[in-house]
Amino acid sequence: MRILRSKALGFLLLLFVIIVSGCKPEGNDETGPSSEKVTASPQPSKTALSDEIGALGRPIVLGFSQLGSESDWRLANTKSIQDAATEAGMTLMMDNAEQSQEKQFEAIRSFIRNKVDVIAFAPVIQSGWEPILKEAKQAGIPVILSDRAVDVKDSSLYVTFIGSDFYDEGVKAGKYLLDKMRDHPGVVRIVELAGTVGSSPSIDRGQGFRDTIKSREDLTIVRSEPADFTKEKGKEIMKSFLEQEKEPPHVLFSHNDDMALGAIEAIEEAGLKPGKDIVIISVDGTRQAFEMMVEGKINCVIECNPLLGPMIMQAAKEIIQGRTLPKRIAPPESVFTEEMAAKEVDNRKY
Known part of the structure; x- marks a missing residue:
């Protein structure tokens, strides 16, 4: 009887441990995932x-x-x-x-x-x-x-x-330009590479930028054309700006990094130094744009996450x-x- 009682007691203790272990909630320890955020593993628990x-x-x-x-x-x-x-x-x-x-x-x-x-x-x-x-x-x-x-x-x-907030991105770009060109003598000639016609980032970035710089009459947008947010189109349009204008612009405002990267190629092919001869402001924050900033070819990037x-x-x-x-x-x-x-x-x- 003692052996049977001992075995029964042992079984009950084992059952109790299993139940307690099984009821322990996941993620309550310091290393477990939190139930309040998206699971970080490819195969969720x-x-x-x-x-x-x-x-x-x-x-x-x-x-x-x-x-x-x-x-x-x-x-x-x-x-x-x-x-x-x-x-x-x-x-x-x-x-x-x-x-x-x-x-x-x-x-x-x-x-x-x-x-x-x-x-x-x-x-x-x-x-x-x-x-x-x-x-x-x-x-x-x-x-x-x-x-x-x-x-x-x-x-x-x-x-x-x-x-x-695309409008705010345009405002940030405008504020940087106001500070960057605060001591520039004479008229500051600006060209703009806009995005896809009718898209909200192109509309709002352009409006935010204009609303911010309008307090300075010496800041003038002399050219603005859509380049569809692509590198190829950015290069094509920037090349046309440089060919059609009597003198290079002082500033390029590009609505995204890819267009800015294309414009840099056009500027260099024209024998000019991007970031020096032409101040370049872009929007996005890609690694390539940061690498161009490290080289001094882009002056400012407004992050768009x-x-x-x-x-x-x-x-x-x-x-x-x-x-x-x-x-x-x-x-x-x-x-x-x-x-x-x-x-x-x-x-x-x-």
Whole structure:
């Protein structure tokens, strides 16, 4: 009897240990993942995955329409979304619109037919979205705007916009120019490489820049043309500026780094020194632009953070969980000058 009692007691103790161990919550120790943030591992734990799927009882399906692959910034943005979806344990349906709004319409309608849980997209241009957003709303699918805003009368057609403040980026560029050229004698002649016609970054960056420098009558934009955010077009348009103007401009304001990199090639081919003969201000913050700053060929870069993936996945999760999101979510961003570039270049992730 004593042996039987001893065995029974041992079994009960073992059962107690198993139960206690099994009930221990994941992530409560100092080294475990927090349940409040997106899982960092490619294969989420069961606890983290259950947080992500919420009330659905399965992984969230996100349909994402990317506007294209026109720049290093866009490639980094796409990779951030893909990586974040994997880390969050979500199913991602991604479509590249190749700079076509019509293709984005087709992609969004495809997402609706496939009954995804959330739709997100980076709009090619600002206008023309109301009808397709109404289709998504009628299908009961919430929409997240990524990177670029849309011009719609009914803001209830989308849940939130996650992306940079493009107007403020233009303001930052203008403020840098005011300081950089504060002691420059005479008229300061500025040329501008704008982005895609009708896109919100091109519209807002240009307006923010103009509103900031208008207090100085000596700062004059003598040329402004769209270069579609591409290096090739940036070089082509900058070459035409240099050929058509009687004298080189003092300043180039480029709406993104790729166009600035193309312009640098055109400036050097014209026998001029970028960053010296022509002050160059750009927007994005790519590694290549920082390397150009280290070489003294770009003077200032206004950061536009492409790593929006984790924020989009977090927003999708909270939408499915029924939480209310702010209408506007902006990532952290900075201004970098050539004096800071050497210390920061190795920190660039794209």
